Amino acid sequence: MIDPLWSWFFLAAAAIAAGGVNAVAGGGTLLTFPSLLAILNPISANATSTFALFPGSLAAGFAYRKELALCRPHLVRLLPPSLAGGLIGSLLVTRLPERVFASAIPWLLIAASILLLLQRPIARYFGTHPHAAPTSKTVAIIVFFQFLVGIYGGYFGAGIGILMLSSLAFMGIPDIHQMNAVKTILAAAMNAVSIVIFILSGAVVWKYALLMGLAATLGGYAGARVARRVKPDYIRAFVVFIGFAVAFYSWFGKQ
Numbered sequence: 001m002i003d004p005l006w007s008w009f010f011l012a013a014a015a016i017a018a019g020g021v022n023a024v025a026g027g028g029t030l031l032t033f034p035s036l037l038a039i040l041n042p043i044s045a046n047a048t049s050t051f052a053l054f055p056g057s058l059a060a061g062f063a064y065r066k067e068l069a070l071c072r073p074h075l076v077r078l079l080p081p082s083l084a085g086g087l088i089g090s091l092l093v094t095r096l097p098e099r100v101f102a103s104a105i106p107w108l109l110i111a112a113s114i115l116l117l118l119q120r121p122i123a124r125y126f127g128t129h130p131h132a133a134p135t136s137k138t139v140a141i142i143v144f145f146q147f148l149v150g151i152y153g154g155y156f157g158a159g160i161g162i163l164m165l166s167s168l169a170f171m172g173i174p175d176i177h178q179m180n181a182v183k184t185i186l187a188a189a190m191n192a193v194s195i196v197i198f199i200l201s202g203a204v205v206w207k208y209a210l211l212m213g214l215a216a217t218l219g220g221y222a223g224a225r226v227a228r229r230v231k232p233d234y235i236r237a238f239v240v241f242i243g244f245a246v247a248f249y250s251w252f253g254k255q
Contacts, residue, residue, distance in 0.1 A: 008211065011032075011211060011215075012215040015052055015053075015211075015212035015216040016218055018032045018053060018219065019216035019217065019218065019219025019222075019223060020219040022057060022161060022184070022223070023059075023060035023063070023222075023227060029159075030249055032052055036205075044203050046156065047198035047204045048205045048208050049212075050194050050198060051195050051198065051199075051209040051213060052208070054192065057184050057220060059217045060184045060220040060223060061185050062221065063221050067177050067180070067228075070174075070178060071173060074171055075186075079189055081150055082150045082153075082186045084150060085154060085190065086189065086190035087193045089151040089153060090193060090198065091197060092154070106247040110244065113244050113247070117240045134170060134171050142170065142171060146164070150190050153187065153191070157194075159247075160187055161183050161184075164183045165180070168182055168183060180224070180227060
């Protein structure tokens with residue numbers, strides 16, 4: 001049976017938008033996953049969505065290459081917990097019901113958005129500067145948090161960008177463009193591990209994955225290029241808005 005033309009257009013449009021949103025803040029999964037869920041079962045929709053968004057993350061990372069060159073120490077610290085968490089999360093997909101993590105999505109996103117919104121006042125309260133080098137205790141906490149984000153990212157992943165940006169704000173990274181660059185590569189690392197698991201399990205529906213992967217690549221590169229030209233405070237405000245929007249969607253979108 002040939003799929004109607006409108007369904008292909010709808011999936012491509014969702015992937016372009018998701019790639020752009022992921023490059024700036026995160027939450028693109030909440031665009032691609034529901035779109036695929038209208039056609040596929042939940043496991044295949046999740047796997048296909050994860051594969052589709054992966055090249056978009058790589059494209060965004062390429063657009064942020066200047067920022068990434070300044071953030072290599074942060075990547076060295078946070079890549080291992082991202083990969084380990086992504087592996088555990090993707091293995092849990094076939095063992096735990098989706099509602100286990102889905103029920104926590106809005107609370108995680110609300111908390112992360114508030115933390116990012118109040119990051120500067122919190123830093124002043126504790127007598128630290130957001131751009132100062134973090135203490136060893138802060139780094140340990142953030143590394144552990146990144147491991148938990150990796151598990152969630154490997155399992156489902158909606159909103160991992162907002163969760164990571166809220167913690168990266170305390171890593172001494174100078175501006176949100178560099179935080180976005182680090183976040184993009186860490187998300188790609190989680191997705192890369194998940195993709196291997198999903199491909200081996202035969203859960204990826206290739207005809208949709210390839211189309212949406214190309215579309216997400218265009219959206220990811222364009223989103224990152226646009227974001228780099230926007231004032232950092234505006235990007236921060238947009239990230240917070242996306243965080244609350246995705247949280248409310250998680251609460252009410254499936255009711």
